[in-house]
Amino acid sequence: MANFPVISLEKINGDERGQVMEQIKDACENWGFFELVNHGIAPEFMDKVERLTKEHYRKCMEQRFNEMVASKGLEAVQSEIDDLDWESTFFLRHRPVSNIAEIPELDEEYRSVMREFAAKLEALAEELLDLLCENLGLEKGYLKRAFDGSNGPTFGTKVSNYPPCPKPDLIKGLRAHTDAGGIILLFQDDKVSGLQLLKDGAWVDVPPMRHSIVINIGDQLEVITNGRYKSVMHRVIAQTDGTRMSLASFYNPGADAVIYPAPALVGEESREELYPRFVFEDYMKLYAGVKFQAKEPRFEAFKNVDTASNVGQIATA
Structure with missing residues (x-):
């Protein structure tokens, strides 16, 4: 836990920018996860x-979860x-069209706070994508454009609570997986x-830190970076005491975005294009079952699929 990368973003525009960028680079290449503090959200x-998330769980979801158990x-x-999975969840969609007004409870x-929170997280995600571009040697805005599709990115928040579990050795809070999306x-x-998270064959705790935002790499960034950055298996272990709150916001490609390795990252150091090209929506349909x-x-499933008719270079303007 002591070695888990914790990065302060407040120095990104100061004299220590180079050091912060190196920390981000190391975390993306060697962990697939890092924890941001001083990220600009008050x-x-x-x-x-x-407070509102926990109140909503107690008021609207706890009894339903207990009845299910x-x-x-x-x-x-x-x-x-x-x-x-030992979890109680609901999903808020922010982009391309919000569903917050439609969630009845x-x-x-x-509602108002979650709209504001989503706007702040979306801005932070786009700032981080540009920092990744800089570290990767890609032009500013490349990753955002790669995600855009015809209607911009997909962005949503999975609101989860993990209640106390009497048998955490037998029931996972959330089974091990990599995230399908972007950042x-x-x-x-x-x-x-x-x-x-799984690192070097061992499960490592992601330390809970007050007011931090944990960042992790999804499958789509692994593809676009041609394996330079990799999505990492992670899981949630249920606990016997206390209810754990989790708000995971996914900044993902648009449904019709075509995902493929960035040309600038192919061919360098004799690296061939290691990943297939596919439409993000098609990837999600496969992911849902596996x-x-x-x-x-x-x-591998997409390496033999002909997506050539749908594939074009992303816009650079």
């Missing part, structure tokens, strides 16, 4: 997001459960832990 605002007899299981304060921004509970399996077969 701590008081994050406290409000956390009782109906399935999960408190008495004697063997490992491999087809269910959200009160108006929570993920996570605001997690700072008191109840549980998130782990999320908790290894990612490599997903990439």
